[in-house]
Amino acid sequence: MTKKNPQKDEESMKNIEVWEDLVSIRDLVLSLLINTITTLGCYFLAPNEPPKPLFFGLSGAIIGFIITSFIINPKRKLQEIESEE
Template identity: 55%
Template sequence: MPETENNIEVWEDLVSIRDLAISLIICSGTSLGGYLLAPGGQEPLIFGLVGAVAGFIVSAILVKPKRKFKYIDEG
């Protein structure tokens, strides 16, 4: 059984609070940074979306999955 004292349940999966906070800070920062750096017109939306994707990529690299699978042979 995994340790639940440092985890919360998100969409029926246990998530580390620390990793979730790091990912939220990274994605929020890159999205807001892209939005604020964009010139006027429709560019803030595009820059914000690009920032969100960039934040997702950085979070996926920094926060490694901790899920372990067990294969049980029923034969």
């Protein structure tokens, strides 16, 4: 009979698989919310001249990405292993 690791089950309940990688549901929702608010906020603040809403929306997306990169820390730990030649 195999015993299940309760910590692993709790951890898997907090993550979902996106493009063959595990992502925290909380971090994903938070980043989507921040990026949506900044993108739409800048888009609606733009003057109604044809190219400006596009540029304002794109700049809002970049601002949201920068904010998200400071708020959400990466969970992945990289380990370098020296190979023998």
